[in-house]
Amino acid sequence: MKQFETIGAVLKAWVGSVAAAIIAGFDRVVSPRVVRLIEDEQGGFAVEAAKSDNLPARLAFADGAFSAPNLGPVLKGSRVEIVLQPTRFLFRPLELPARASDFLEGIVRAQIDRLTPWNASEAVFGCSAPVESGTESITTVIAATTRKVAMSYVQAVSGFYPAAVAVCTDVAGRNAGRVKVFEQKARGHLDAARLSRALLIALGIAAAAALLSAMAATYIGNDLGTQEGELALQISKWRAAIRSGSDGDRSPIAALERRKHETPASVLVLDALSQILPDNTYVTELHLAGNKLQIAGITRDAPSLIPLIEQSRHFTRATFYAPTTRSPSDPGERFHIEARIEPKNTANP
Template sequence: MLASAACCRMTAPLGAKRCTLRQGQGRWRRGRVARARNATVTAAENDQRGMGYRLTGLLSWWIETLVAGLPAWLRRCLGIEPDRLLLEPAADGLAARLARAGRTQALPAVAGDEPPSAWREAARQALVTLRLPAATGLLRPVELPAAAAENLGQVLRFEMDRLTPFQASQVYFGHRLLGREGDRLRALLWAVPRARVDAELQAASRAGLAVAAVELAEAGPLTVPGLARPPGGIGWLNGLLLAFLAAQLLAALAVPFWQGRQRLTELAGAAVQLRPAAEEAAALLRERERLSGGGERAFRGKAAAGSVAVLLEDLSNRLPDEAWLGQFNLVDGRVELEGSTTSTAALVPVIEASPHFGKVSFRAPVVSDPVSRREQFQLSVEVRRR
C-alpha cells in the first residue's frame, strides 16, 4: 500500500518517516543552513564534474538517438540492444529473468548459496540490471523554474529534503523531464533509500553477479555510482560512431577549401579564355584615347583660332585709322603687337579699355620717324581670361 503525504507516493517501508515538509521554524532554518553549507562545499566539485556530465550526456543522447532510429532486428543483429539479466528482490533472496528481443524468460531459482549456471552464463553477455519494485521507492511529480532544466539533477539533489522526507545523501534518485509551461517546468522524481539499494547490491555481489544498472519499476533508472561496466558488444559501435563524427568534421572543414580551389581553377580557365577579348578591348580603348586626344587638340586649335579672330576684330574696331599693325602674335595668354601710329601713347588707353585685353607694356622703346612723323611701336598686351 502506498501512503500519500505532501503530494508524494511512498510505500509502507518508507512510511515510518512521515513526509512533512516543515516541522517548525527551527527545523526549517537548520535545513536551509545545512543546504547552504553543503552547496558551498560541493560547488567546486559540481563545477568540475558539470562539463564532463554535459559532454557525456550529449554523446549518450546522440548515440541513443541514432540507435533508436534503427529497426529492432538490426539493433539485435548489431548487438546494440543487449540482453538484460533482470535481478528482482524475492522472499528468499533474488529472482532472475532474462529479457531478450522484447520477451522475458524466468531463470531457475537459487538453490543454496551459488546461483544457477544459467545466471552466470547470461551475465557474461547480458546487462545485469537490479530492478526494484515500485513499492520500495518514492515517485512524485515536481514543478520548478524553467532555468533549472540546465542542471536539473543538481537542483533536485539540492532540494531533495524539501521535495521528499529524505536528505540527498540518504537516497539514490532519478528524474525525467515531462514538459515546460511558460517559465515553469514539470519533472518526475523517483528515489529509493540507499540502504535498500546497497543491501540488494551486496546480495547480487555475494551471488557473483556484477550489477551494471539499477532501476525502479514503473519509473526509470537510478543514478548509483560505482556500478560495473556494461558487457562488451557496444564499444565497437561507439568507435564507429566516433569515427563517423570525425569524418563528418573533416568533411565540414575540407569541403569549403576544396570548393574554393575548384572555383579558383574555374576562374583561371575563364580568364585564359577571355584574355584575347580583353587585349582587343584594351587596344580599342587605347585607339579611342588616341582619337579623342587628337580631337581635343583640334578643338583647342579651333578654339584658339576663334579667339584670335575675336581679338583681331576687337583691335580693328578700336584702333584709330592712322594706326597700322605689322605683326600680331598670340603667345601664352599675351598678344605681341608691332606697327606704327602717329601717337603710341594714345593707343595704350584705347587697348586697355577693351574687355578682351588687360595691361599694356612696351617690349621696346618707341622709335620716331621725322620724315613721316610716325612712331614705330612694339607692345605686349595681356589677354583677359573669360
C-alpha cells in the first residue's frame, strides 16, 4: 500500500507541475491587461495600466467597495494587482539552507503559525526572492497578513469580473522588492487544481484504453495464431496425402484421374459426331448434360441416323426424343435425337 501511495504522490506532483507549466505558458501567450491599484497613505488607490484611456486617476475604498466612474470596463477581463501599504503586513526574515529554495513556499506554510500570530488557514503570505547569505544558506523575507484583510479587497474587485486578482505589497526597505501574498483566478479561466484533476482523468482514461488495447491485441493475436496453426496442419495433411497417393481410390490424384475418364470431353464428342453424321446432315442444336447428349437438326433421312450413332463406340441408346417433322421450307427432315455418351476421351471412332 505504501508503494501505491508513493506512486500516487509522485504522479500527483508531476501532474501539478505539468498543469503549472501549461498555465504559465498560456498566460505568456494570452496575457490579459494588467491594472494596478496602489494604496496610498490616506487609504485611496492610484490606478496604473498600460493604456490610460478612460482610466480614473484615483479610486476611493469605503465600506468594502471601490467607487469610480466607468470602473467596470477598466477592470473586466484584466489582471488586477492590489498593492497594499506595508503597514498592513507582518514581515519576518528567514534564513534557510540553499537546497530549500525550490520548496520555499511549502516550508513557510508548515511554519507559518511559528512565524506569525496566525495559522495557515487564517493567513496569506508571500516570500521575496531568496538571496544568498553564505555558501550554503539563503535569506528571504516573509510578508504575511490575515486572510480577512486580503479578501476584503479581492471581493471588492471580483464584482467587476477580472481575469485574476492578486494582493501584493512592497518591502523595498528590506531590499526585497514587491511580494505577492495572494492570487485568485476568476471562474472560467485556467486553474491549477482543476487542470490537474482534468489531466489525471485524461491520464487514467489513456491508461485504461492502453490496457484494453493490449488485452484485445493479445486475445486477437492468440486467436489468429490458433487459426494459423490449424490451417498449417490441414495444408500439411493435404500435401502429405497428395505426395503419398496411398489412399487408393479416395486420394486426390485418383479422384482427378477418375473424373478425367468419367467426364466426356466436349471437343471429342463434337469430333465423333462430325465423323459419324453424313454430309447431308446439319446440326442446329447440341446439348451436353452429364453423360447425355441431345442434338437437333435437318437431314434427308432421319431414321438412318440412329444406326450410325449406335455403331459408334462413343454413343449408346440413341433414340428420338421428339417427333420428326418436315415443312415445305426445309430442305429435309427436322430430327431430335438423344443418346448416352460413353466417355473414352479419344478421337478415334
